[in-house]
Amino acid sequence: MSLPQVDSTADSSARLVCNVCDASVPVGDGLETADVPSNVRRFRGESFAVWRCPACRCIHARDDVNLDHYYQDYPFQQQRLDAITRAFFCVSLKRLRRGGLRLDHSLLDYGCGSGLFLAFLRGRGFAAARGYDAFAEKFHAPALLDATYQCVFSQDVLEHAAAPRELLALFDQLAAPGGLIVIGTPNATAVDLSRSADCIHTLHQPYHRTILTKAALIACGRGLGWTVVRHYDTPYVNTRVPFLNVRTWNRYSRAHDNTLDLAFEPIRVNRALLTWGTLFDGLFGSLRCPATDVMVLFRKGIRS
Numbered sequence: 001m002s003l004p005q006v007d008s009t010a011d012s013s014a015r016l017v018c019n020v021c022d023a024s025v026p027v028g029d030g031l032e033t034a035d036v037p038s039n040v041r042r043f044r045g046e047s048f049a050v051w052r053c054p055a056c057r058c059i060h061a062r063d064d065v066n067l068d069h070y071y072q073d074y075p076f077q078q079q080r081l082d083a084i085t086r087a088f089f090c091v092s093l094k095r096l097r098r099g100g101l102r103l104d105h106s107l108l109d110y111g112c113g114s115g116l117f118l119a120f121l122r123g124r125g126f127a128a129a130r131g132y133d134a135f136a137e138k139f140h141a142p143a144l145l146d147a148t149y150q151c152v153f154s155q156d157v158l159e160h161a162a163a164p165r166e167l168l169a170l171f172d173q174l175a176a177p178g179g180l181i182v183i184g185t186p187n188a189t190a191v192d193l194s195r196s197a198d199c200i201h202t203l204h205q206p207y208h209r210t211i212l213t214k215a216a217l218i219a220c221g222r223g224l225g226w227t228v229v230r231h232y233d234t235p236y237v238n239t240r241v242p243f244l245n246v247r248t249w250n251r252y253s254r255a256h257d258n259t260l261d262l263a264f265e266p267i268r269v270n271r272a273l274l275t276w277g278t279l280f281d282g283l284f285g286s287l288r289c290p291a292t293d294v295m296v297l298f299r300k301g302i303r304s
Ligand SMILES: [Zn+2]
Pocket: 018, 019, 020, 021, 022, 023, 053, 054, 055, 056, 057, 058
């Protein structure tokens, strides 16, 4: 596994190694870094160091942490397949269809969590959809990784991986020749580490280990022989449904305690939200979404 790590063997000064482009970077003045508070309420009092590779601009969590500890009672475990989640998933499915996904295609949702998107797809008639998640007992079936699929879908997984290039190589193995590989992940280009407090949901510490730039993701995919079919600069949770967009979420979370937990709790309207700005963002925010995420639909070559 290739966690970003301090390498002190090259010379007397410590260096960090980028697990995306292999750059070896001296620690010290000039290195772009930040201490970022967790956006999970339980750990809000803890901060975590991140650094940006000066060569490829990807962002890395600096220190190894006991992730088992932080994933206990992870807020996403509270997500349900309700009307809001379905509206989000409709965005993902629309993108998949535009990329060429058909009802009869086999699909693997890699890192499917509790399987909500899988259940959504099956409810829409995608009978050959499967889900794999190494951390979910229900979906931890290693045999699924021995097959190939006409679509490999992975939303909000790559950034959690200790070794993103190895994960992309696994996706290459899992995709059938000519198959789609769809990756949704935060975009490091959108993050200003000098204003990291404004980006705590994108940085999502300590869970996000490596945040690639869109350019780095595309370069990695092309390095595996994939071609880009389509790409999007906004997350699937930015919908045209009034108030279900990123700008409204940012406004809502800042009107409370700015934690991710809010997304899975009953909606609470307070005085800070009773503004014309909230109404404007609620109605038109989806058209002004910051490019905090990227989704790239790749196609694997026919010959592999
Ligand atoms: Zn790099």
